[in-house]
Amino acid sequence: MKKVYLDNNATTMVDPKVKEAMDPFFCEIFGNPNSLHDFGTKTHPYLRKAMDQLYNGINARDEDDIVITSCATESNNWVIKSVFFDHIKNGEKNHVITTEVEHPSVLAAFKWLESQGVKVTYLPVNSEGIVEAHTVKDFIREDTALVSIMWANNETGMIFPIEEIAQICKENGVLFHTDGVQAIGKIKVDVQKAGIDYMSFSAHKFHGPKGVGGLYIKAGKELTPLLHGGEHMRGLRSGTLNVPGIVGMGEAMELASYYLEFEAKKVRALRDKLEDALLEIPDTFVVGSRDKRVPNTILISVRGVEGEAMLWDLNRAGIAASTGSACASEDLEANPVMEAIGAEADLAHTAVRLSLSRFTTEEDIDYTIEVFKKAVERLRSISSSYAYKPENI
Ligand SMILES: Cc1ncc(COP(=O)(O)O)c(C=O)c1O
Incomplete structure (x- = not known):
């Protein structure tokens, strides 16, 4: 049949070229990148290449703007919960904004914020399923800490006016996070041009492997780490690096950018x-x-x-x-x-x-x-x- x-x-099929790029990192180049011996250090150039592929793919400033995570669910939760620890728990601010149509990994994290006493505004969408930028402006308050709005919706595919929303957030001194999962590989994603502070992404949505994702963090916009341990990823997210996954995600990002125009x-x-x-x-x-x-x-x-x-x-x-x-x-x-x-x-x-x-x-x-x-x-x-x-x- x-x-x-x-x-x-x-989810997407892993591109055979991605699989090929990942293959050596299971049985040949399998060292822990943190080890001092050759097995470990042999991974370094491949990781550097993957980080370059990733930041170039979304036009971040450099690899320091990206932290590898296990998936977009983790990236989304990290931003939302970190903003709670950084700006809300100490009483500085107590309000956040999102939309009614976010992915459950965003909505559930905001529900958790509500359980902590935070006021959450769920913006209604128009008949096409998007939130217009002026609606965001109308709901921003003095005590708004974060706006989190997806770049493209997973159900409808509708693209949100991210650049305009980012500009409104900037003008009002509010942090702006976007869930970029459904945008990467489908439309041009330029985080600097869009002016966003944080963007989540996930390799398995653009022909990379499952179990690896990332978070773009604009320079100067820090986040409280949620995973403490061996100080991986510049101390921002501990846990032994998923070398095959990162190599695969880098390759998938480069291919996504390459194919975008034509495909x-x-x-x-x-x-x-x-x-x-x-x-x-x-x-x-x-x-x-x-x-x-x-x-x-x-x-x-x-x-x-x-x-x-x-x-x-x-x-x-x-x-x-x-x-x-x-x-x-x-x-x-x-x-x-x-x-x-x-x-x-x-x-x-x-x-x-x-x-x-x-x-x-x-x-x-x-x-x-x-x-x-x-x-x-x-x-x-x-x-x-x-x-x-x-x-x-
Ligand atoms: C818009 C959106 N955000 C987040 C996720 C979660 O991604 P992950 O599977 O990497 O946790 C998905 C997956 O369906 C998604 O479509």
Whole structure:
């Protein structure tokens, strides 16, 4: 059976070139970089190269602006909790701002802040699922310590006006963190131009390995370390360095930058072809305008077709997609981003996310169009609640 992977916002295949770059660091060059013997020191040039690849990829000033972490969940938690220890616990400030549509690794960290008595503002999003910069300005207060807003949304692919938000934060003396996980490899990310203070990223979202990520920290914007130990990463994040992971992430970043220009155009063309074809189905909706989305993502709702049921049909035909919702006992949960944009309840349950990568082919897309259309026909024919009404369009 044909296999089509359209769940690249969840994770990506490791690029074979990345795997090749990592291979020697398991059984040959396996020393601990902190050891003084040759096994350890042999890793140093490779680590230096990877750090160069990383800071060049996001246009940071140099490698000192980057700290390696285990994943973006760690990076997000680190910034949010560190701001608590640095600026809130001592009573200096007591307010932070984020959005309703952040990844759970941001939202859960803010929930923790709330449990510590911190006031958190969850900004509402507009009908396209983004927060406009002026909204951020309206909610900044004297005691606001941090604004954390994602660069691109994992469900809809919508790109937030990061540069404008960073500027507003700067003007108001507020720290600005962005979760850049879904932006890297999909759009140009230039942390200096954007003027952000902190940015989280994760290798497995741009064809690197799992279990390694990073945090960009603008020079002069310090953070309290949360992991204490052997003083790795300039004392900011202790723990023996994941050498294969770092080498892989560096290579993946360089490839992502290299392919961005050419591959993003190809991915966009395939995404648009898929979207156009699926929108031919009556009563279907896609969240957010195309030109404001990263080029690989579609969040589509097909009225009368439960998202989970669609996933099931797609999976049976070898196609991997996602709903962003979880199955809780007998209740099917609605997609949280669809709820945040105020979609009607029956549509929020139908959302299906299709996310492409530079490895997606034209054949994959043709096959997906065929399978998807057949699945809609089948599922609508057995849906007791769906009756096509022209006024629904
Ligand atoms: C926007 C966003 N932030 C953070 C994460 C968490 O990344 P990691 O798996 O590296 O912890 C994800 C992963 O789905 C994501 O999409």
